[in-house]
Amino acid sequence: MVNQLTPQQKAHVLLESLSYIKTFHKQIVVIKYGGNAMINNQLKECVIRDIALLKYIGINPVIVHGGGPEINELMTLYKKKPEFINGLRVTDEETMKITEMVLTGKIAPEIVSLFSNHDIKALGLSGKDGNIIKAKQKSEELGLVGEITSINPELILSVIEKGYVPVISPIGIGETGESYNINADEVAGKIAISLNAKKLILITDVAGVLENHQDPNTVISALNINEAYSYIKKGIIKGGMIPKMFCCLNAVSNGVEKCHIIDGRQFHSILLEVFTDTGIGTMITA
Numbered sequence: 001m002v003n004q005l006t007p008q009q010k011a012h013v014l015l016e017s018l019s020y021i022k023t024f025h026k027q028i029v030v031i032k033y034g035g036n037a038m039i040n041n042q043l044k045e046c047v048i049r050d051i052a053l054l055k056y057i058g059i060n061p062v063i064v065h066g067g068g069p070e071i072n073e074l075m076t077l078y079k080k081k082p083e084f085i086n087g088l089r090v091t092d093e094e095t096m097k098i099t100e101m102v103l104t105g106k107i108a109p110e111i112v113s114l115f116s117n118h119d120i121k122a123l124g125l126s127g128k129d130g131n132i133i134k135a136k137q138k139s140e141e142l143g144l145v146g147e148i149t150s151i152n153p154e155l156i157l158s159v160i161e162k163g164y165v166p167v168i169s170p171i172g173i174g175e176t177g178e179s180y181n182i183n184a185d186e187v188a189g190k191i192a193i194s195l196n197a198k199k200l201i202l203i204t205d206v207a208g209v210l211e212n213h214q215d216p217n218t219v220i221s222a223l224n225i226n227e228a229y230s231y232i233k234k235g236i237i238k239g240g241m242i243p244k245m246f247c248c249l250n251a252v253s254n255g256v257e258k259c260h261i262i263d264g265r266q267f268h269s270i271l272l273e274v275f276t277d278t279g280i281g282t283m284i285t286a
């Protein structure tokens with residue numbers, strides 16, 4: 001499982017995992033698995049194996065998955081041009097159907113199957129199931145993009161209680177049962193808060209928050225709320241990283257101990273971030 005690690009890294013992972021098991025037994029860790037980190041099958045398999053390991057040692061992972069690139073692909077197949085405003089997909093009725101097909105019809109069942117290969121029982125849940133994610137329209141121009149109005153953690157907690165790994169698609173349900181498309185980072189942050197999760201891990205396609213985002217060797221390994229705001233003010237944190245950072249800041253301001261932004265393109269990034277002192281991505285705390 002940890003073949004790609006150096007012997008020193010392996011030893012460190014083992015030692016750290018012993019103290020981790022004590023601290024984290026039965027604790028909930030919410031992991032947002034973004035679409036950009038799903039492109040390579042080998043990496044996908046590796047992410048699932050690492051999460052399976054967390055489950056084996058008694059941690060309760062909850063997955064919130066994305067799938068932006070696959071939604072783009074299916075839209076293109078249907079001759080629709082993906083369009084974004086501030087990182088959010090403009091979602092008309094057809095796009096909403098495509099989004100649900102991809103997220104709850106394809107990606108969630110695929111993740112469930114990958115867990116099943118490791119004897120882990122996982123359950124795909126649309127955010128609509130059991131009113132997990134209630135939402136309303138965010139803005140006229142974005143169409144069916146949802147703003148979360150409430151999270152009902154009941155169903156997720158009972159699924160965890162029964163020993164399953166919940167795999168949640170970022171779809172919300174409106175007042176009259178209509179579907180809303182919601183950014184997966186936003187969903188992961190709100191679900192982490194509602195579950196009183198110990199940690200929120202956002203898996204993305206950059207090495208972490210970078211001081212100079214042309215240079216992957218400038219990862220900022222730890223940030224607190226004040227530092228994060230100052231990086232946003234200075235324009236160092238920008239674009240797609242801003243909503244991600246706000247999700248983390250909101251989470252750590254509301255009881256989640258630590259958030260991690262890590263690189264899904266790197267093998268075993270979850271284990272390296274969680275079980276080593278320095279980690280490999282960016283850790284955000286209050």
Ligand SMILES: Nc1ncnc2c1ncn2[C@@H]1O[C@H](COP(=O)(O)OP(=O)(O)O)[C@@H](O)[C@H]1O
Pocket residue numbers: 034035036068087185203204205206208209210211213236237238239240241242244
């Ligand atoms: N300081 C920064 N460090 C790293 N990435 C940054 C920074 N500022 C902006 N970004 C941008 O944020 C992007 C990550 O956000 P996004 O593409 O929305 O991720 P995802 O698809 O995983 O949700 C990076 O690819 C990068 O272009």
Ligand SMILES: CC(=O)N[C@@H](CCC(=O)OP(=O)(O)O)C(=O)O
Pocket residue numbers: 033034035036065066067068069071087088089099145146170181182183184185
């Ligand atoms: C409103 C909005 O933009 N929703 C996202 C939902 C999926 C997602 O967030 O996927 P990634 O994490 O892979 O980007 C979308 O339609 O792409």
